[in-house]
Amino acid sequence: MPKHITEGDLALLAFAREIQQRAYVPYSNFRVGAAIYAGGEIFQGVNVENAAYGSTICAERSAALAAVTAGHTDFDAVAVIGDSDAPCVPCGACRQFLAEFNPSMRVIMSGKTDAVDVMRLDELLPEAFVRGYLDQDNGDDEE
Numbered sequence: 023m024p025k026h027i028t029e030g031d032l033a034l035l036a037f038a039r040e041i042q043q044r045a046y047v048p049y050s051n052f053r054v055g056a057a058i059y060a061g062g063e064i065f066q067g068v069n070v071e072n073a074a075y076g077s078t079i080c081a082e083r084s085a086a087l088a089a090v091t092a093g094h095t096d097f098d099a100v101a102v103i104g105d106s107d108a109p110c111v112p113c114g115a116c117r118q119f120l121a122e123f124n125p126s127m128r129v130i131m132s133g134k135t136d137a138v139d140v141m142r143l144d145e146l147l148p149e150a151f152v153r154g155y156l157d158q159d160n161g162d163d164e165e
């Protein structure tokens with residue numbers, strides 16, 4: 023369900039848009055910028071491609087690495103902007119990666135037009151595999 027878009031959402035999106043041009047995309051030429059709001063600070067990232075295509079890092083994970091490196095592991099929101107006609111959604115791997123740092127964070131998405139979508143991460147990735155599963159007794163142990 024579409025959500026109300028706040029001033030804060032648009033401000034975070036502006037940081038994603040600002041950094042988008044730094045994307046390193048010699049193979050796809052598809053530029054993605056991301057910005058994460060965590061601990062009252064903004065962390066930006068871009069997609070960084072590689073000649074070994076599978077070694078490419080998406081913009082969202084790039085921003086997440088910057089936030090964690092700065093000491094923040096609780097994210098409030100992520101904004102993503104890509105070169106797509108429709109607002110750019112995070113890929114499956116990025117949804118999982120982000121869920122580690124708050125499964126219900128806001129996800130603000132945009133593309134080449136002014137259209138903006140806002141969803142919660144748990145709408146994009148229901149039933150995420152999160153650390154709680156690792157903490158549970160899985161029943162395999164002998165008593």
Ligand code: THU
Nearest residue numbers: 050052054069080081111112113
């Ligand atoms: N890409 C991202 O940076 N984030 C996404 O969520 C979707 C895909 C990048 C990876 C690659 O550099 C390019 O977009 C085309 O797939």
